[in-house]
Amino acid sequence: MAKRKSLKTDPCPVARALDVIGDRWSLLIVRDAFDGMRRFGEFQKSLGVARNILADRLHTLVEEGIFSSAPASDGTAYQEYVLTEKGLGLFPIVVGLRQWSEAQLFEAGEMHSTLLERNSGTPVRALQVLSPDGRVLQAGDTFVHKVKP
Numbered sequence: 001m002a003k004r005k006s007l008k009t010d011p012c013p014v015a016r017a018l019d020v021i022g023d024r025w026s027l028l029i030v031r032d033a034f035d036g037m038r039r040f041g042e043f044q045k046s047l048g049v050a051r052n053i054l055a056d057r058l059h060t061l062v063e064e065g066i067f068s069s070a071p072a073s074d075g076t077a078y079q080e081y082v083l084t085e086k087g088l089g090l091f092p093i094v095v096g097l098r099q100w101s102e103a104q105l106f107e108a109g110e111m112h113s114t115l116l117e118r119n120s121g122t123p124v125r126a127l128q129v130l131s132p133d134g135r136v137l138q139a140g141d142t143f144v145h146k147v148k149p
Contacts, residue, residue, distance in 0.1 A: 006019060007019035011146070011147045020060075020064045020066070021061075021066070021090065021093075023057070025047065025049055025053060025054070025057045026057050026060070026061060026066075027093075027094065027097070028047055029043055029047070029054070029057055029058065029061065030061070030066065030083070030087065030090050030094060031094050032046050032047070033067070033081065033082075033083050033087070034083070034091065034094060038080040038081055038082060039072070039078055039079070039080055039081070040054065040055070040058065040078070040079065040081075041078075043058070043081075058081055061081075061087070062081070064086075065084055065086045065087075066083070066084060066086055066087040066090070067081040067082060067083060067084060067087055068081075068082050068084050069081055069082075070082060092127060095115065095124065095127060096127050098115060099126055099127060129142075
């Protein structure tokens with residue numbers, strides 16, 4: 001199998017992000033961590049992913065600073081994977097994907113999990129991209145200033 005091209009030095013921020021978290025297993029591991037999972041076995045049971053793939057993704061996520069690895073907090077010989085500040089910064093990305101999916105990939109009335117605010121129990125409001133003065137922006141209201149390599 002051909003090795004994929006690294007995007008670590010690409011001038012596009014989206015490309016660099018996808019180089020780190022751009023496969024489904026990595027994002028699903030991060031999603032499960034936001035749901036409180038910390039151990040290899042918990043991730044494996046939730047995802048049903050092959051052990052070697054899970055081990056590879058967790059290794060990469062630790063290497064990239066998304067997770068830290070530490071001995072289990074209960075004193076057992078297991079490792080726990082804890083989101084770092086860098087990993088916690090992915091929360092809006094996971095929420096954005098969730099909200100896009102709810103709007104685009106589910107039929108009206110189709111059941112799905114719901115993200116709720118812990119204190120009130122109410123659904124989280126839809127994310128919006130705002131201008132510096134607070135106006136809601138659409139894609140056509142923006143442009144990318146590209147740099148020349």
